[in-house]
Amino acid sequence: MKRFLPVACLCALALPALAADIRSDRIAESVKTMTSDFFEGRAPGTVGEERTVGYLIGQFQALGLEPGGREGSWVQPVQLLHxxxxxxxxxxxxxxxxxxxxxxxxxxxxxxxxxxxxxxxxxxxxxxxxxxxxxxxxxxxxxxxxxxxxxxxxxxxxxxxxxxxxxxxxxxxxxxxxxxxxxxxxxxxxxxxxxxxxxxxxxxxxxxxxxxxxxxxxxxxxxxxxxxxxxxxxxxxxxxxxxxxxxxxxxxxxxxxxxxxxxxxxxxxxxxxxxxxxxxxxxxxxxxRVVLSHNVLAKIPGSRHPQETVFYGAHWDAYGSGPADAQSRTLRAGANDDALGVAGLFEIARAFKAGTPPERSVVFGVWTAEERGLLGSEAYALDPVYPMETTVANLTVDVLQTRGKARDVILVGVGQSGLEDDLARFARAQGRTVTPESLPERGLFFRADHFSFAKRGVPVLLMMGLAGASDLVEGGREAGQAWVDDYTGRCYHQPCDAWGPDWNLQGAVDDIALLHAIGDELARSRRWPALREGSEFRPLREASAAQRR
Ligand SMILES: [Zn+2]
Structure with a gap:
């Protein structure tokens, strides 16, 4: 028999509210800025880097964040060997x-x-x-x-x-x-x-x-x-x-x-x-040769437990310039990969600043040299400003689908941590479901910056739109697969990964809101999400359990 619940009861069912004001026009503006000629395709160690790092610091400053690096610095130097x-x-x-x-x-x-x-x-x-x-x-x-x-x-x-x-x-x-x-x-x-x-x-x-x-x-x-x-x-x-x-x-x-x-x-x-x-x-x-590059770190200090950290990440680097494509574009400026992720972090930071201060610290890491082998995040993890043992979670954005609203969100790395339950719960609040990545044999879980944290036992979530076909509101899973095929086949790491007037960021907005909500709840709780039994990194996290009491 069908049971009806009075609408007023839905909130009592602990469906969390996703009230954050995440806006697609601001996201698009940031992406267009970061992929403009001025930033020269954001290659590490270039003038493009200098300008990008300056831009990122300016944005975080304007949003009212504090420097997240050591000794009041916005950056963490990273020496790259080429x-x-x-x-x-x-x-x-x-x-x-x-x-x-x-x-x-x-x-x-x-x-x-x-x-x-x-x-x-x-x-x-x-x-x-x-x-x-x-x-x-x-x-x-x-x-x-x-x-x-x-x-x-x-x-x-x-x-x-x-x-x-x-x-x-x-x-x-x-x-x-x-x-x-x-x-x-x-x-x-x-x-x-x-x-x-x-x-x-x-x-x-x-x-x-x-x-x-x-x-x-x-x-x-x-x-x-x-x-x-x-x-x-x-x-x-x-x-x-x-x-x-x-x-x-x-x-x-x-x-x-x-x-x-x-x-x-x-x-x-x-x-x-x-x-x-x-x-x-x-x-x-x-x-x-040695190339000097930089991670950018910004923080919102926790009001009650500042030594515990909820960590958000994306990477600022892309491929600089290369041979011209059919449309004479030379910059490989990674509009989706990962200017879009960085723009998402700005929105998340803004949403945190709009609310009451989080009890735990919220830190934003914008990494260099992801495209050279996750090197910026790895350099951070080898010399973490905030101890890995008391990093509650790492939430990373790297490529989102740009074809509008989706009925689901793709989960990369099924079976890794309890954050999967948070993802499902908050997705439900958006009226969405969770779909496991379509080709786990490709090991995408090991191929973005969150992994530098996962390797050290930190529970992680990765928003990666190319990990599977989204069930798009317009066109369903077929349209979702068509986007994945087109993006990976034609644009991934190529000049074609550029902002286009056909971008529809409504789905990306939902993904960003989801990631904000998950981190926001963690930043106001005493909860430590656990790694699952099957995770190869669980023994490591368990070894440091005493530091999380
Ligand atoms: Zn990327």
Missing amino acids: TRLGEPTRLGLEVDGRLQPWRRGEEVYVSTVRGDDRVVIDRAPLVWVGYGVHAPERGWDDYKGVDLAGKVAVFLVNDPDFEATADEPAAGRFGGKAMTYYGRWTYKFEEASRRGAIGALIVHDAPGAGYGWNVVTSPQGENYDIVRAPGKGSTLALQGWISGGTAKALFEAADLDLAAQRRAARRDDFRPVELEKLRFVAEVPVEH
Whole structure:
């Protein structure tokens, strides 16, 4: 039987109010400003950066926020290392004493994050380590104590259960099709470096990586990292990918069958194999320089618990300029990615200032060098102004759909934290539902700045419109998918990611309002959202529980 509730009761059902005045005209204005010629496409270390940082500070100041950096500063300096490989004198595989050169771009793609003048790897042994996963909490260790010091690790992309059938030991141990952090190439390079390897090569396959070889090889031989403290940098002189064809030949030269080895790697009794007949050889000049860049930090101090922080983030950087597109546009100014997110933060800051002061501090981090590998947020996380242990949550905006109102909001990283319940509750108050991201195997959860916090055990939420097809009020999910396909296929990281008169920001306004409401409630409560049982970062958060009492 249908039950009717008197309308007056709805508020008593604890459906929270989303009263914040988030306005699309102001958002559009900020996006248009940040993507104008004056900002030159907002590349780190350029005049464009200087102007962008000045603009961001001006906006936060005008909104009545305080500097959020150390010693009353609006910025946190970030030193970036930029490297570019020159033409190798030698690069390839030595089989039985004979060098088989590898063609860069076709057979191998390598780069370095070390600031040395020259990469020299002289006949280093290679070790096949399967998926290269060390996950004690899942009872999985591909290394079995093998010594990688001074050697080159060869591994598969994604995690051991990505291709596993139900009867194989790996099945379901790593979230099924969804990618865990163990599946990301970043994790594999980090793990190889922890074990002292001198090189790391991932076998490319398009389904496992989530993208084709063309994405791996662009741009040629360039890389960025943070300038690390002495002894804290990567041990890897070269890191990169080999194509599926190269891998097949490499395994054949070692008298192994790649297909059989892939199957073996899906077993927890997999053991690494030293590829005894093979040696890796590389001699490559490196151009390197240090680029000084900046994160911008602004805060609203908490009135009662200022040492507890609700953190909002977006990134200011984009790609500067490049070759002209068909419409002669040269700036790759990231209108959606992520000027729109930054504009959203201004609206959230404004909404906080319009209400009574929050009890916990609310901090806004506008990051540099997200497009170079989440480096600004990573630099912050390595040297946090506000301790990670008492950061209540990180709420990040990076790309929102621009096709108007949606009946749902996309959740990236299902099963990570209790913030999912907050998202569902506040979405319901907007008359919306939550839709899980459509391709969790792509690992989008690990590919935006919130992840620098997630890695340190902070509960996070990411608003990312390209993570799935929104159910648009006009045109439904089909129209939502068409937007995702068009944006990712045509505009993502290209001059085409520009503000257009066809933008309809009503859906983005809802997403921003949602993120404001979630943070606003947290900033006025004593609640600490928890990480879920299945989260690979839960043990870390639990270890610091005492600091949140
Ligand atoms: Zn982005």
